[in-house]
Amino acid sequence: MNEKKVSGNRRTVPVSRNGESLQSNPEVKSTFACPVIGKCGGCDCLDVPYQKQLKDKRKLVAGLLKPYCDLEGILPMEEPYFYRNKVHAVFGRDRRGNVIAGTYEKNSHRIVSVEKCLIEDEKAQAIIRTIRDLCKSFKIKIYDEDTGYGLLRHVLVRCGKNSGQYMVVLVMSSLILPGKNHFLKALLQEHPEITTVAVNVNDRRTSMILGEKEQVIYGKGYIEDTLCGKIFRISPRSFYQVNPVQAQKLYNKALEYADFHGNERIVDAYCRIGTIGIAAADHVKEVIGVELNRDAVRDARVNARRNDVRNISFYENDAGIFLTQMAEQNAKVDAVILDPPRAGSDEAFLASVAALSPGKVIYISCNPQTLARDLEYLTHKGYRARRACAVDMFPQTAEHVETCVLLAKA
Numbered sequence: 001m002n003e004k005k006v007s008g009n010r011r012t013v014p015v016s017r018n019g020e021s022l023q024s025n026p027e028v029k030s031t032f033a034c035p036v037i038g039k040c041g042g043c044d045c046l047d048v049p050y051q052k053q054l055k056d057k058r059k060l061v062a063g064l065l066k067p068y069c070d071l072e073g074i075l076p077m078e079e080p081y082f083y084r085n086k087v088h089a090v091f092g093r094d095r096r097g098n099v100i101a102g103t104y105e106k107n108s109h110r111i112v113s114v115e116k117c118l119i120e121d122e123k124a125q126a127i128i129r130t131i132r133d134l135c136k137s138f139k140i141k142i143y144d145e146d147t148g149y150g151l152l153r154h155v156l157v158r159c160g161k162n163s164g165q166y167m168v169v170l171v172m173s174s175l176i177l178p179g180k181n182h183f184l185k186a187l188l189q190e191h192p193e194i195t196t197v198a199v200n201v202n203d204r205r206t207s208m209i210l211g212e213k214e215q216v217i218y219g220k221g222y223i224e225d226t227l228c229g230k231i232f233r234i235s236p237r238s239f240y241q242v243n244p245v246q247a248q249k250l251y252n253k254a255l256e257y258a259d260f261h262g263n264e265r266i267v268d269a270y271c272r273i274g275t276i277g278i279a280a281a282d283h284v285k286e287v288i289g290v291e292l293n294r295d296a297v298r299d300a301r302v303n304a305r306r307n308d309v310r311n312i313s314f315y316e317n318d319a320g321i322f323l324t325q326m327a328e329q330n331a332k333v334d335a336v337i338l339d340p341p342r343a344g345s346d347e348a349f350l351a352s353v354a355a356l357s358p359g360k361v362i363y364i365s366c367n368p369q370t371l372a373r374d375l376e377y378l379t380h381k382g383y384r385a386r387r388a389c390a391v392d393m394f395p396q397t398a399e400h401v402e403t404c405v406l407l408a409k410a
Helices: 051-064 122-137 180-190 244-258 275-283 294-306 320-328 348-356 368-377
Strands: 005-009 011-016 031-034 086-093 099-104 109-111 154-157 168-170 194-201 212-220 221-225 230-233 265-269 285-289 314-317 334-340 359-364 383-391 402-409
Touching: 005 320, 051 368, 051 383, 051 402, 086 122, 109 275, 122 154, 122 168, 122 180, 168 180, 180 194, 180 212, 230 275, 230 334, 244 275, 244 334, 244 359, 244 383, 244 402, 265 275, 265 320, 265 348, 275 285, 275 294, 275 314, 275 334, 285 294, 294 314, 320 348, 334 348, 348 368, 359 368, 368 383, 368 402
Parallel strands: 168 194, 265 285, 265 334, 285 314, 334 359
Antiparallel strands: 005 011, 011 031, 086 099, 086 154, 099 109, 154 168, 194 212, 221 230, 359 402, 383 402
């Protein structure tokens, strides 16, 4: 396998003959250059050998967790390229007036045109390039952030890595897409893998990508994928792990740490579309899922029925408030699984966990810094970190790493 090379600001990494990454394949001969590294704010470690990335991430997490427990290791990704199943492109025009699709330059709102990305699903990228080219043919006006004039703002593509299904979300300032039927025909002719297309309306001057109003213009409005042997429904706004290959390793590690025996009652906090709770349902007596996002709760309930899981219930509520109410009712819970956003859990939620007093807490974190902060709080509330393992969920990026920690009553 060729070594990574640096030439000026163009950095190359090994890919296979058909364009897909096969870094572990010793027969790989070709390379693909990334001309926008350092601009797009995404892959900041493309020129760092993968084993060095793993070593650095392990060192980071181990250092932060040292006051609480030893880190058992970090689980690598065998094929650490083209793994993102969710691809977002912002649309704009360059100085010559040409339609471009890409991402915002780091710490700015200048659009960096991205032709090919090394961590995003390749078919999803091809779909975005096709939509970019169709904009000219169908005279679709591109939204201008400065003037607030125009129609197409963003394109979001989500894919089921195991199902092969693709969802396209056109984020526009209006529901009206000129020449909609002809546009869809041209798009689907080029990409028959697309199983659904939706229009999402975002007519506000905001940094948020998706708006509240949505209309399905082709297909069912969702896709499905398989994770941990279960089938999950994914809607435009619902959360789903962007790297399902590594997510499965993460969830398996969480279940290993939990060591359920079949008679437990557990809470899945921040449950989103129910992935970890539904995966755990086979190993416990009852699962209670709590999530604030209404769309995610709807999908979670559908997912439970889809997988014939009958010992799980989902509640649309703030996780901290819900757990506090359970504690006030003297509810008995054996374990709490929590997978909070990058900001971690707030003190109110952690206090509710301590008040509920489960025997075990399985903390899944995507931010080692906030994980260490929250562990400090929980260890002062009678818990002790027993085991911890990192999972490289985001190869080619610095510091972005998932960690699973088992805490038990001291």
